[in-house]
Amino acid sequence: VLSGDPEVLGAPGAGRVFTDVLAARVCPRVASRVPDPGPLGELVSGIGVGELNQVEAPGKEIVIVPVRDAGEAVHRTVQLVADSVPRAIGVPSEQTQVVTVGHGGSAGTRALNAALKQRLNPGPGRFGGYDPGDRVAYAPVPGRTVTGTVLSADPEGLRLRCGDDELLVPRDRVEPALRHGWALTAHQAAGARWPAVVVVLPGDAAGGLSRPWVYTAFGRAERHLSVVHGVDQALARAVAEGVAPERTTRLRPLLEGLLAPEEP
Template sequence: MGAPERLVEPLLAALGPRAAEELAGDPWRLLTLPGATLQQADHCARRLLGDAASPDDPRRGRAVVGHLLHRAAREGHTAIEEARLAGALRSMGVRSPDDAMTAALDDGDVLAFEVFPDSGAEDFTGDEAPEMPEPDRHYGLARVGLAEQDLGEGLVRLLATSEPIMDSATARETVEALGARLGVEIAPETAAALVTLALRGVCVLTHGPAAMAAVGQVVAGAAAIAADSEVGVAVAAPTARAAAALRAVLPGDAPEVVSLARLLETGAGGGHGRGAERPIEAGLVVVAGAMALDVEQAAALVDACADGTHLVLLADPALAPSALPGQVAADLAASGTAAVAALPDAPDPGPVARLAAAVADGELAQVAAPGREVVVVPADSAGEAAHRAVQLIADSIPRALGIAADEVQIVTATRGGEAGADALNAACKARLNPGPGAWHGFDPGDRVLFAAAGPGHLAGEVGRLRETGEDGAVVELADGTAVPVSAPGTLRHGWAMTIAAANGTGWPAVVAVLPPEVRWSRPQVYTAVTRAERHLSIVHAAGPALAQGVREVPTVTRYTRLVDVLREG
């Protein structure tokens, strides 16, 4: 095929047994693989086509457009502005970006979206109508772009069709009755947020690292409002573990909290049983951990909300955006179309929450932790950081703090490298569950991470491999649900995971590995810190770059279209 040897197996998996014929017809199809480079694809083309291989070949231009948009999607962007994309194409030797973009559009995997800027029509007087401005044109992967468009249009539908569940006075009375029943004083900010969700169709309720009590009161209050109004309530979190953690802080008569996959009845191939034809049977839908929602998950959620449903997203805006494309909660809050209210932090936050609050303010501070809630473990290199992390999960934390290794999660910046998730998982596998890897590299007892959605789970869910056989395997999730796995390629070992993949879920103890040679940002460090519920061990090998990133890189930039879609709607 002319492809590098290490890419042959992934190519066969991606293109099937006819991969050689596919590449012979279009050698630049090599770029469909995430790990392939343009240099490798050009080399493949020269071997197959000889002198006929040309940088102006339309197949090359089309493939480079797709390659750039796939790379952008992996970085979280949903669309790229035309001029920016054209510049990137020129830098990769594409002399006619317009022709390349047209070829990509003709292929069907790429779509163009137009956004009309404000015309300034209010500045015109007289009888002549102002000329329409030229639209801004953006390109994106069809799957991602359509999901974002559907999401925006679905949110506009909910905003247009919703009516108050109850009036504000009755909502306040319901909240007061809830506080009396629970024997707690509900903060004015929390009470105001509950009134807001009763009145408005789409709400974003923001909170900080020490707001778990307020989040629990919002869920309990939403259930009380729904019960008094007889509209029904559904409550979900990104993963089964996150759902169990939220349920643990709710009163005994609170509603069931389920994973988003269970709420949407996610099935094979990532499809969902719930949707427009079979919507969620609740007039009030509450989703916690909403910063973890990407555009495809959020589009499926909104599609499953019937007209008139009230949708409430609970989100910590200091977190990094979702692991997959989009920044749904942040864009929705910024659009001005949804109601936004802030929940209060607890007055006496613990050491982990105090550290998180300092990071959110741009400071990598030392915090008092008399109960060893926060421990910093210095390391001189990535290799030493990996060694320390495995010691912590396998021995130090269980022995010193009584938190079992099963309840300790390692998070790190990337999959690759000496201190990346792949290397850490290999070391944890050898230490915590050694075995031959008889089922495609896995053994019963392995902790596993789902890399893609499937029956009963979304990407990012962590579970325990319980059974393997000729027909597949069974993974047990944190809520006890057993989910079948037929494709081993959807699984990775899960003792260690990237910080991005961990967004939306917490663990009793977290080992945050901070290796050198990483471009750190404030949201990334904040996300790592806030994955810990009781204990945080920071394995620090990043040197001064860590504090510099927290101080000087306050946001993660993503290019998305959701704000424009909402405002146009």
């Protein structure tokens, strides 16, 4: 049994297994997704069909924060996570996830994580760049990211708490597999949800937007979504027109050939 949402952003690497299985039409399919209730559900459902609707949000479920440049985007993001969302929405910083388009750039994950660490958990990074209490993103295998918090370090490696579990990142895996995790890309965030999400869209993010990207990023929020918005009309265009490019894989024709009913 495979379960997933075909509208969510595909994997950043090769392949698109879930989409190919659906497209091959060689096995039973059951549509079981029920849209989330309230303004967030209405917004995300509209994005899925190419419409960026103006949604009434009387409980501040959705807040748009206009910014002029990347520096202001970083400043307002830190302000939202550290102060505005906890105070106005009641969601603490540790339950608020930042999502942005890429790792590089003046408002990518690296810049945002540096600013958020300085505000939320300043320290010298004495464990290979990390301190107890740091939020981290760990990739145990390529294409899968889990988020957690640094607990401690010992000669074996870095110890994390991820949900209810504790795990050890071996010393030789810390540098290639671990990153600070206050801010993630939408690819890293896909499949997880948080009570509050801050989506950061500085001006230079316009070229990286597509309908699946917006659907995925906005859909990570359960109770509250803040959009740090500096892309003008590019957001609406991405939702209306920005279908992700088709990928050519061998899986779909293989499935169609192998699993199709035999001729009588």
